[in-house]
Amino acid sequence: MVPLPMSHTPLRSRVRIAVAAVLLIALGYVGARPVGGVPALGGFLDPAGGVWALARSARLPERSSARIPGLSSPVEVRTDDRGVPHVFAATEDDAWRAQGYLVARDRLFQMELQRRATAGTLAEIFGERALEADRAARRRGLAWMADRNAAKGDAGSLTVRAARAYADGVNAWIDAMPRSALPLEFRLLGGRPTPWEPKHTYYLFAQMALILAYGDEALSRLRVRALVGRAAADALFPINSPIQEPIQPNGGHAPRYDFAALPPPGPPDTLADIAWRDRESIDLVLGLPPRRPGQTDAIGSNNWVVAPTRTTAGHALLAGDPHLELSLPSIWYEIHLHVEHGPDVAGVTFAGSPGVIIGFNRNVAWSFTNTGADVRDYYAETVDDLSRPSRYRVDGEWRPLERRIEVFRGTRGETLGVDTLYSTHRGPMVREGSRWVSVRWTPFEAGRPGEDFLVLDRAGSVTEWLDGWRDFVAPAQNGVVADRTGSIAIRSTGKYPVRPGSGRGDDVQDGSTSANDWRGYLPLTSYPFARDPAQGFLASANQQPVDPRLNDSYFGSNWYSPWRAMRINEILRADSGVTPESMRRYQTDPGSPRADAFVPAFLAAAGRLAAAGRADSSLRRAAALLAGWDRRYTRDNRRAVLFDRAMAALTRGVWDELVPPAERNSPGARAVAYPEEMVLLELLADSSSAWWDNGATSEVERRDDMLAAALVSGLASAERDLGPAGSDGWLWGRAHHANIFHLLRVPALSALELPVQGGPSTLSPSPGRGTHGASWRMVVELGPEVRAWGIYPGGQSGNPASPHYLDRLPGWLAGTLDPVLFPRSIEELPQPRVKSTLTLRGGP
């Protein structure tokens, strides 16, 4: 049969051909290109290497091998049933190479996202919508400084060696990664992982510094000063905490209350009004938005150590739980690195950081909390040309500016923008309005980021550990340590600037004179420190680190209220037979010194008003309900919600003077900043302080009026939102949740509305929207054999199909800890718990 030419093809066939042609073009298009936020369907749906194939890569193969260039000898990896790799290597460099490979296998997208956030290259995967964030990141200059430090790093130094070895491992995984293992996020966004460079490890530490060494106390104080004057602002945001429960024991056996009458609100300070706007503008240029008022100790942590004299088994015990933003996958990755004749260390590290950051080895265990030191200052610079500066003046002499051109690329490599950025000897210089301002910030000066942690991994005693990070720069940390000899210690370590004048860096300084520059750093001997104290324990929870009566060096201001510190110290003072199990229990203790402080005040106020015949039925009912509260934030508690809402109402009512006048009548108006609650407690001692008066009413309110009004308001709002008092809606576990978002904030990949034990300022805090909390909990017993337990919310794998994506969540919610395997050899690993064996060899 001779084929018919098209013109002779039957009509039906011609229609079919036309339909097929259109369909082929359409499917080819949507197969190859993303359309309207939907990823390119071809690669996405392809079951051999597309999204469905993630199911295949969700489980590690029982036995496999791979090659990493540069390995000096084979490395054996055993992954246990918790998804934790145990790396057995001949050298430290080999262990770091293997670590890079393993972390990339499990957390590749997280690594990519983190480094891009620091480098300011998010637009390359998210497009133009990320351009402003990228611009701010580049202006902040953390990556630029990290690049510079990486470039000048000594090739033989521990930092450089580790970063290079780690990068070898990451890139070995990227190069050999099967299509099926490409993380889901790359599939959704349409990108590919880019090679990992050693400097990206530096970026990671820079990013942590951004999170932990970025306080905005000066801005809060200036904003408040603008509204109520300097005296009031200094009292509301004090240098020294009115409750002294320091990290370095001060000899007291209970918190000391240094309460004083608060100065009344004063007249507005117009100079401060200009100053805060200045400072905030600079913050915004640098992409450092003010923290949301009312987020009490969201970024904070606990750690404590107990000496053998106070433990049942006679061994030192250590606990640590850093509180950070919770995410899926977790910020932490758990690993065990065993090096022949070298470190044998386990614990958690960041995805992108070689070694272990919080953990233990055969002799020592350690953990950190953030110090919250004041380490960032601004300087108004005098430049030769406002639009195109090339020099800046210091002490009458012109100095050349360092200049760099920053190019911003989009998803297809197109140029989205080009910025010219500058820096002075102090740090990056940004244009804010009609002037140029430079930033000095200790993270810029961390020349060997991460090195200290690698040294700590090797420490054989408390002494070696303390010595190992004596030069640590930023972010300043309160490190606790214990060793197998029973020694315990704590030190707040980091570079603390010594400033001229008042020693504080609230105002933007005049950069034209070097007299305003930092004079250096506090010496190590000034750091808050204690070792083997008579009390037999040491603890930190982000409170003021040292009693100013013992050491008046300036470290920072407006410290967190020490509620968590008070609670853990109270517990440890009362317990002379601590066990690992009790340490675990304390980490999620639901008790609340905050409630212990304020509930009696509410009840006393209600009682006094009732005695005076001024208590209505609502107040009596609210007081009766609150009196029935055991002051514990347990999931089945039906009173905590009332206290929380009453506290919120009290805070809003008392600090109404801190709301800008123009906003005071608008619903939902918020203060520019809220003082710490310990200041509110301080105010309670003064029943007729002017701060109690509510400016919105014609009457003059006093303390009891405000407490009663807040209690009644709390009851009304709880009943309105949650149902009748005591109903199931009032259950703490229903009214308050932890929310753990995926890195892309995709709800389908997140774990949301999780009932948790703990509330604002409890030992396992869950403030505000529940997005922050204990990101890792660890207990270590330093006996003849080190034993450890740990957990974090989420799991080891970033693959949402993996059994290790969320497997630790139930335990974390329940407050349990997993025993951590810490074998001395492969043979010591219990075989039934080994789920995967990987042999890594050198070669191409």
Added chain:
Amino acid sequence: MRSLLAFLALSLAFAAATTLGWWAVPATAALWGALLPSVSRPALVAALAAAFGWAGWLVLDGIAGNSAFGVLAGRLSALTHLPAVVLVALTLGFAGLLAWSAAVAGWVLGTKYFGAPARRKTA
């Protein structure tokens, strides 16, 4: 029997070709359409075989992933707000339609450039 074997062979070819990438599906189908398919309704057969080949991969994904496939399907369902079964149907439908349209295109091109086989039937 011969048709069944041809169908299975074609399914296998689609499954194998997919290891190169999704684009190998239309390429294989076009080739099939162009090169002398001696079965009835070759484009439809290509569509079914492509869907069958991809279904084989999904089964493999499911077996190798164990319970992970169900977890993944659940997460994708939540992500897309579509039932998991619709997502699977979409996947197979994508392969089928791609193969059908490419097979027709292949048939047209094959007819134009190579002439038609004696037993060739309309696509």
